[in-house]
Amino acid sequence: MSDITRPDRAKTATSEAGGRSVAAVLLSRRGAVYPPGATGPAAEGAHGAVALLEVDLVERGYLLAPALRSAFAALDTAELGLAGRRLLGDIDRALGAHRKHEPLFRGFPDSVPRDTYAHYADRVVTLLYQHPEQPCVLCGDVDSVRALSPCAHLVCGTCFDGADLSACPVCERRLDSDEPFLRPRRPRRILRRGPTLPDRLRRLSYGGDLAARDADARRELDALLARTGALSPQDSDDLAVLLDARSRDDLSWLPATVPGRQTKARVVAWLLADPAAHPTALPAVSGLVDTATDVLRVLVVRSGGDAGLVGIPRFAPVPRPLRRALLAVVDALDPASAVQDMRRYERAWIHAAERLHPFEYAGRFPRAALAFAALRGMRLGDDRLSACLRAAARDHAHIDVSGGTVAVHGWSSRVEAALAARDPGAALALLVRRPGELVRRLDHLLRLTGEDGAHPVVQGLERAVGDVSPAVLLSALGELRTRARERPARVFFPKGGAAKTHVIDDVRAPLPAGVVERVVGVLTAEALRRAAAGAPVDVAVVDAALHDVVAPFTERTASRALVTLPRGSELALPDGRTLRLFLHWVESASSGRTDLDLSAAMFDARWRQLGVCDYTSLRYEHTAAVHSGDLQSAPPPLGASEFVDLDLDRLAAAGVRYVVAVVYSYNNVPFGELGEAFAGFMLREEPGAVGPVFDPRAVEQRFDLTGRSRACVPLLVDVEAGRMRWLDVVKGVTGTEHAVWRHAHALATLAHRLTELFTSGARVSLGELAVWQAAARARTVVVRRADGGRDVYRRRDGEAVPSFAARIGSPDTDAAGHGQSAEPQLAHVLRGDLVLREGSEVFAVYPLGQDAAEVRLLAAADVVSAFAPR
Incomplete structure (x- = not known):
């Protein structure tokens, strides 16, 4: 019997019932669903019930593959209902749609006050001067003032619209659900929506029966155990679930070595x-x-x-x-x-x-x-x-x-002594024993030797580089290839429990261009040598857009997210769409009352602050940016939600070049102490308040807020270019009463330097790794351009791998012909909208219809792991 289905597996049952289940893990990692029972002819009335399930899935940005639809249709009504609810529940939790999202101003964005300060003044006057059984201090109405529960603030129902507000208008904290002030809200204007679906659209495939589920869980576990680097928090969570589905009595599934x-x-x-x-x-x-x-x-x-x-x-x-x-x-x-x-x-x-x-x-x-x-x-x-x-x-x-x-005379102390004495020869003799440390200290060694003395260092690197981990190899390659020019700042990501950054002036002198070229040549040649260890293929496809997607680094601090996007990556935003940021949190007994704030800071092209959109300024340039209102408590089970709408066209007209999104804990409660906290963004087409305030289908990214941090900077929008850069870093703050305007200068410095880092070439991109894999393994490489065109490169007679790799992406293409129309066997793409031969390898930021049962779906970390030492 499968380990997953053993009745005595108490831990598995707990995992399935209380936390994430194996089915949820396989849904997110493989896009596969495993309906219970055997397939057969459609049950009576099943097609109508499955059609209703399909509608619910489309409203969340998912489609059913034909085989999965047939499997659902073969279930009886009770089984289909249970399977459908479980599937929708897993998807809703991934999207953030499992929570009710109700902003302070329920008619957001239309009903948000035009004048934030006038609204604030009304609240202050009401708080200070309103008395029981007295006329309203704002309008003079005698019978409309009442005390709200539980805060007991005296509020006028004429001046403050209880049909639009979801909390006390004075303290902006949640009210009792049966508070009469909270009149039924007016229905939102609903526009019949077209067939627009999100970029992250995914077709769900039929995974098979429970035995197939067990086999797929084993494959995913094997893939995680084969990773060379640290796992992301999401992968670590998945690892825990998949391990709980295994047996400790029989360890035949356990590999002899685990490289990570x-x-x-x-x-x-x-x-x-x-x-x-x-x-x-x-x-x-x-x-x-x-x-x-x-x-x-x-x-x-x-x-x-x-x-x-x-x-x-x-x-x-x-x-x-x-x-x-x-x-x-x-x-x-x-x-x-x-x-x-x-x-x-x-x-x-x-x-x-x-x-x-x-x-x-x-x-x-x-x-x-x-x-x-x-x-x-x-x-x-x-x-x-x-x-x-x-x-x-x-x-x-x-x-x-x-x-x-x-006493011990250790290796590290001897290395440090040699470097302090400016003796690169002695340091090199020690460092070649530990290749990883040699590569990490290459910059220091090369600064000591200069151009004339660099030859022994390069020779030592050539001998040692074959044993270096891919993370160290690629980090050194990216960093060193930018060292021939002056750089204004250095950005560090210190080891810790969160993605902190540290920015300092770069006072190092540039390295000689000739030395940089030689060292980068050694590192690149090693990467190409490792890439060639993969199975050869006839045709490979590479998306040029992947050059804007950074190869993952410091994954152990990456946020648990709906779409796994490596830190620093940049994606194009569709023209004419509104970007809606969202935040939701629920207090816990340990956190007490907690006030999180979703904010946006606006900067010009020179990183000078132009304004903010937050609880102090609910509107920026009328409708260019609109905040949904500041909720100051989030008691369970409802919690609290905040939104910010960004109209990129109006922001550009107002002179805004960059928008930095940030989440603060106003009263300094760590995110990790909350019962739940997540944020994300949607891409919306509807103007104004058309459609629901939280539309699961429009969600493009959703990520958790966790750990001891009190401020998170998830993303940066380049308004002029219409692009979004995923930052996913935390910001150190002290004290309380955090607000975006208090930290505007620090935010500008952080976002500016991170943008410089990720655009300088100091981080290797997934596009580069894809080109190296394609050049080393394929005879024909097809590059898909952002404008929809395709360039074909065929390996020429006698063409070496480095030369072929350098030519891919250049104007030196080959005429279209044999191989361009053949089904690829290796693909690294932004969107998985291509037909691949069965058994192919594919990395796709958005897998779309790629079926994990037919192709090997790669994560970004798997692409890096392919460059492990051989």
Whole structure:
């Protein structure tokens, strides 16, 4: 029986019932649906019921594949109803449509006050001077003033329209649902909508029965376990669900190696979560864990901490069998190297020793005990432990016990000493032993050597680059190719639990152009060599638009989002459409009353602030930008929603070049303490208040607000170019009463420098990776241009891969002919609107109708992982 369907799988049942289910994971990752029961002839009346389900799906931007429609039609009415509700529920949660969205001004945008300050003055006057059983201080009406519940503010029903407002007009906090002031709202004007569907439109495919679902879940799990880099939060969530669907009793599904260190820690922690499974799990753990930092990650994750070692928790007790297994890993390492790894997290390792008791096992694991003693600088005496440590130190040149203490002359300290002494030769001799560190420090080495002394560094790079991870290789390639010119600033993404940025002036002198060219040539040649390891194909397709999509980096801090768009990527916005930003949050017992604010800051081409659209200014240039009103509480179950409409044509006419969207926690409550918080944007065609305020079909992006941050900067709009850049960064703030106008200068600096970074070429794009894959593997490459045209490139006789790659995208095309009309077997595209041969590989930002049962759907991280060392 399938692991997923085993009746004794309590954790799977919990996962299916309480959190995300395996079906929801496969829906988002594969676009596949697995209806219960066997397919057969359509049940009586089923076609009408399926048609109703299709209508509901189209209203959310999804279509049914013919095979899936037939499978639904074969279900009886009860099964179809249950399957349909589950499917719509999963989709609604992904879109944010599972919540009721009701802004402060229910007639938004038409009913938003024209004068924000006049509206504010009316509220203040009402608060200060309104008295019970007295005429309204604003209009003089005698019988229209009443106290609202629960805030007890005295409000005039004539001056403030309870049919349009969804909260108290004075304090803007939610009212009791049965409060008479909240009169039934007037129906919104509804315009018959045409067939416009979102860019993220997806056709749902028929995945098969439960056995097929189990097999597909296994494939997705295998793909995640094969990733070389850190998983995004969304992928980590999916990994947890897919692991819970597996068995710890039979680990035949577990690969021998898991290249991603953080992924490995999560898998090992999951294996160890059930003590009853330790007899089976511990041998597997011993085979997977092979570095000191791996051991620390396992201790952290099983104690409820982060696999990235951000914020070390108090360690949970470690049972003796696990102690021995983990100490055996440390004992197998060179003690000096182990100590170097330990010193990166010294305080955490000292606390870990309290759980592992390494000196208790010194006779059995003497090298592990020696490493812990060196970490602590332990003084030696005449006791039995000291004798054991001295004996263990005899075979290790870099462990010194002659001074009465255990000291280590480590690799890192020697590298730092060589660099500080400006001795690039000594530093290079050490760095070539660790290729990743060599590539990370290339810039520093090249600055020390200059053009005349760069040759040994380039030679060392050529020898070592084959063992470098793809993330380090591509990061160095992007960064170094821009170092021949002066740059005004450097942008860092420090390691942490959120996507923080740090901007400083770049005071480094540019590197010699010749040196940069040689180093970039080595790195590019290595990338092309790795690309050639993939299976050869006849035809590959590449979208030129992917050159604006950045290869993913720092994925571990990426937001959980409807559309996985790497940080820094840019997409075109359709002409004549209104961009509607949205925000929704629900308070929790731990957060208390929480006021989130959705805001937009407007800047000109020189990043000078022109204005804002937020709770202090509900309208910018009349209707160029309109805010739905400031809700200041979000009690469950209704929560609160805010919206901002951006009319790009009117903004351009007002001289606005850039719009920066931002979400603040006004009273400084971390997003992660809320019961739920998410934001996103829609693309709308209807003018004014036509249509629902939240239209699931129009949602193009939806992302979660999580973590300890209090300010999020999700995106930037280039009004003149009609393009959106996905930033997905958090902004550090202090104090309370956060508002966009207080941080306008910092926002301008952040957005300006990030724009410079992502347009400078300092980050490798997915378009470049696609071209390298195509050049290395295909005989014919078709490039689809943004204007709809196509350029065909065929590998010429004797043409080397680097030359072919350099030609792809250039005017040096080949005449259309054989291969252009053949079905591609490899595609990297923005939209999956092409016919591919069965078994093809395809990356698409918007998969559209691509069926994961017929092609191998790649995520952006999979495209990067294809450049792993071979």
